Amino acid sequence: MKLYDKKVYQISLISNNQLLVILSGKERIIRIKSFERFLNHSESSFDSKISDKKNINFFTVHPITLTLCFAIKNRIFIYKIHSNPQPYPYTYMNELNTNQTITYLEISLLKINNINEQILCFGYSSTFMTYGIDQQSSNIILLRDKDLTLQISREQSNEIIRVIPVIDSSINNELLLVYHKFGIYINYLTGIRTRHEELMWSGLPNSTAYSDSYLFIYTEKSIDIYNILLGIWLQSFSLTDTYPLTLDGSISISYDSELDKHHAKLIYITEPNHLTISLDIPKQISPRISSRRDGGFRSHLFSSMKATQSPIEISISGPTDFRHVEHLGRDDGLTILSRKTQDQQNDGHTSTLRPYLSNIPDENGAHSDNSFDESFKLIRTDPRLVLFSKKIFFFIAIILVQEIHYK
Numbered sequence: 001m002k003l004y005d006k007k008v009y010q011i012s013l014i015s016n017n018q019l020l021v022i023l024s025g026k027e028r029i030i031r032i033k034s035f036e037r038f039l040n041h042s043e044s045s046f047d048s049k050i051s052d053k054k055n056i057n058f059f060t061v062h063p064i065t066l067t068l069c070f071a072i073k074n075r076i077f078i079y080k081i082h083s084n085p086q087p088y089p090y091t092y093m094n095e096l097n098t099n100q101t102i103t104y105l106e107i108s109l110l111k112i113n114n115i116n117e118q119i120l121c122f123g124y125s126s127t128f129m130t131y132g133i134d135q136q137s138s139n140i141i142l143l144r145d146k147d148l149t150l151q152i153s154r155e156q157s158n159e160i161i162r163v164i165p166v167i168d169s170s171i172n173n174e175l176l177l178v179y180h181k182f183g184i185y186i187n188y189l190t191g192i193r194t195r196h197e198e199l200m201w202s203g204l205p206n207s208t209a210y211s212d213s214y215l216f217i218y219t220e221k222s223i224d225i226y227n228i229l230l231g232i233w234l235q236s237f238s239l240t241d242t243y244p245l246t247l248d249g250s251i252s253i254s255y256d257s258e259l260d261k262h263h264a265k266l267i268y269i270t271e272p273n274h275l276t277i278s279l280d281i282p283k284q285i286s287p288r289i290s291s292r293r294d295g296g297f298r299s300h301l302f303s304s305m306k307a308t309q310s311p312i313e314i315s316i317s318g319p320t321d322f323r324h325v326e327h328l329g330r331d332d333g334l335t336i337l338s339r340k341t342q343d344q345q346n347d348g349h350t351s352t353l354r355p356y357l358s359n360i361p362d363e364n365g366a367h368s369d370n371s372f373d374e375s376f377k378l379i380r381t382d383p384r385l386v387l388f389s390k391k392i393f394f395f396i397a398i399i400l401v402q403e404i405h406y407k
Contacts, residue, residue: 071102144191209249216249
């Protein structure tokens with residue numbers, strides 16, 4: 001059944017599924033329609049269009065406050081949509097201007113100084129900015145120059161994707177800035193990093209989605225799911241050429257050739273016992289919480305997919321904060337190993353791993369003594385230390401092989 005004759009670029013369902021906001025037509029105009037009348041092909045008093053604004057790049061609308069923002073090159077227009085019958089279906093509020101063409105727009109409700117404020121997040125290239133819609137404050141650049149650890153985020157090649165407020169975080173006013181290469185946590189008011197660790201993607205994102213602390217990163221080879229409150233990766237779905245059809249990632253369309261050749265498939269991803277579905281087709285492009293180690297999402301396509309041990313083809317970012325300490329020559333490796341072994345024999349040590357295990361707490365949070373038996377028990381029970389010990393032994397084996405080869 002054909003519902004609309006014009007080409008549609010973007011669509012959003014708001015006001016408890018009563019109104020439909022559409023960017024469509026050759027002139028790329030915003031149209032507001034009653035969803036029920038739209039399905040019945042009938043006219044409604046809600047039906048209207050912002051005809052004086054053409055060639056709109058994209059828009060964002062908040063489903064609760066009904067604030068509409070759209071971008072035309074380097075200009076941003078802000079409107080208020082009325083849910084009840086009014087002389088006019090919308091009201092013009094404000095206009096913003098920037099130095100470059102806008103590539104990102106999103107409206108968020110942030111709790112600032114215990115007051116909920118409506119914030120417009122927007123940006124271009126590698127720059128994130130915000131604007132207080134309710135207070136009509138001046139534009140604020142999120143990253144501050146005084147935090148030198150954020151310098152890599154300002155690289156032109158590291159394009160912005162979106163801003164996500166970290167709700168229920170133990171840190172006040174915390175935001176996650178999602179870039180093309182990684183994600184960084186900062187404080188909204190100070191613009192300074194709040195966590196030392198970044199979120200790293202398994203590949204360059206094609207699209208993103210977000211729902212209830214879960215961030216969906218759509219790459220060329222998979223859908224990766226992260227818990228932004230805990231700052232961890234949860235699981236991945238190995239689906240190529242997949243894109244979200246909803247802002248919360250619940251419904252996606254996949255062109256994966258292994259599913260069905262020459263046919264696209266709709267993928268439904270949801271948490272167990274979570275059945276809410278919202279239609280909002282996007283523009284393409286500390287409480288104590290236990291981690292979900294068994295995989296927190298299910299896809300009807302795979303019935304019950306478990307989380308894998310590690311993401312596919314994890315890409316490592318380029319070095320940014322290293323310095324040259326010492327150069328090892330041809331025979332230096334064997335000399336260092338021999339000296340290390342002699343020092344351990346003199347000190348009565350029996351394991352090269354003991355120095356690294358002496359300060360590791362046990363399951364109850366207490367620090368163990370310096371006995372080798374407890375350290376070895378910890379190695380066997382903690383998979384991270386097992387991996388660490390394997391890396392050390394593998395590194396020693398490589399050095400010995402190279403020394404033998406050179407001799």
